[in-house]
Amino acid sequence: xxxxxxxxxxxxxxxxxxxxxxxxxxxxxxxxxxxxxxxxxxxxxxxxxxxxxxxxxxxxxxxxxxxxxxxxxxxxxxxxxxxxxxxxxxxxxxxxxxxxxxxxxxxxxxxxxxxxxxxxxxxxxxxxxxxxxxxxxxxxxxxxxxxxxxxxxxxxxxxxxxxxxxxxxxxxxxxxxxxxxxxxxxxxxxxxxx
Numbered sequence: 001x002x003x004x005x006x007x008x009x010x011x012x013x014x015x016x017x018x019x020x021x022x023x024x025x026x027x028x029x030x031x032x033x034x035x036x037x038x039x040x041x042x043x044x045x046x047x048x049x050x051x052x053x054x055x056x057x058x059x060x061x062x063x064x065x066x067x068x069x070x071x072x073x074x075x076x077x078x079x080x081x082x083x084x085x086x087x088x089x090x091x092x093x094x095x096x097x098x099x100x101x102x103x104x105x106x107x108x109x110x111x112x113x114x115x116x117x118x119x120x121x122x123x124x125x126x127x128x129x130x131x132x133x134x135x136x137x138x139x140x141x142x143x144x145x146x147x148x149x150x151x152x153x154x155x156x157x158x159x160x161x162x163x164x165x166x167x168x169x170x171x172x173x174x175x176x177x178x179x180x181x182x183x184x185x186x187x188x189x190x191x192x193x194x
Contacts, residue, residue, distance in 0.1 A: 004189075008082040009036040010102065010125075012092030017049035017065030018174040019088035019119050024068075026181050027086070030190055035072035035082070038092075039099050042073040050090055052120075052173070054159070059142065060173075074101075084188050085109045089120025089140060089173070097128035107131060110167065115187035117169040119180055123147055126168070136165040138172050 007027050011020055020036075027034045038047050049065030085106070087093065096102050106129040109116050118126050123139030124146055126132045133151030138161070144154040155163045155170075162171035162180035169187055171180035185192060 004083050005032055006082045007032045007034045007084050007086060007188075008077065008079065008105075009034055009086040009088070010038075010096070010105070011036055011047050011068065011070070011088055012038050012096045013047045014050045014091040015047060015068070015088045016090030016120060016174065017051045017068075018177070019090060019122075020047075020049055020068050021066065022174065022177050023086050023088065023117070023181060023184075026177075027185075030185060030192070032083075032188075034086075035077065036068070036070050037072050037074040037077055038070055039074045039096065039102060041070055042075075043071050045070050047092070052090065054173070054175075060140075079105055079108045079112075082109075082114070084115040084117065084184065086184070087116065087118040087122035087125055089118075089122045091121070093121045093124040097125050103129040113167050115167050115169060115184055117180060117184040117187075119171045119176065120173045123152075123170060126150070126170075127152070132168070135168055136163050137168065138163045138170040138176075140172055 046067040052060040110131040120140045127150035137152040138155040147154040159175040
């Protein structure tokens with residue numbers, strides 16, 4: 001399969017459930033092979049997910065999600081084989097940003113001008129990788145300071161909207177899936193017709 005039809009998804013334990021499951025399935029529906037990886041895990045291993053919901057509290061609530069089965073090994077991937085990168089939010093980005101190999105992977109996609117779609121707390125990884133200076137970036141509102149400290153221009157948009165700046169496609173949370181995934185698909189060159 002050519003790199004034009006392969007997408008890499010970077011996940012970890014307690015990635016947000018919807019932000020993992022929905023993009024994974026949606027990109028497969030569009031005909032892409034999606035390889036989901038997590039550092040220190042291999043194909044067939046699982047990550048636990050968390051469901052973040054918006055129920056009128058001052059921040060999201062968190063509930064147990066599903067077990068998500070990885071289908072590739074982080075240590076065996078060649079980023080040159082992939083057309084784009086998906087970074088779900090949730091709690092996984094908080095600790096994945098401590099892994100220099102993860103940050104190098106993100107930098108590779110940015111340096112190669114390949115589309116990178118990050119949602120919610122995924123901006124923590126973008127900030128840690130140092131790839132958002134001068135860029136318009138959306139994220140979960142609680143991540144706004146990290147975006148700003150990394151030199152990004154935080155975009156305070158509705159939860160169901162997304163922002164594209166160059167090869168970065170970002171959104172605040174899973175209600176933005178229609179806008180976020182559509183912008184990512186366009187950045188990949190995918191054509192959607194009904």
